[in-house]
Amino acid sequence: MESRLYQLGVFALYQLSVLLGIFLLPVALVARKVGVPLPLHRVLNRLEEAYDHATPN
Incomplete structure (x- = not known):
């Protein structure tokens, strides 16, 4: 049960970060035009890895 709850939580966080x-x-x-990069890709990559790790293949 905890594993499923964790999967759903990570999935929800991933979807919210995409949104x-x-x-x-x-x-x-x-x-970017001003010269200040925003590292959102780091957040998405970390959450994607966490979700992939949490779900059974």
């Missing part, structure tokens, strides 16, 4: 990334895309594009 946040979509909403922040205009901000990221403006920041």
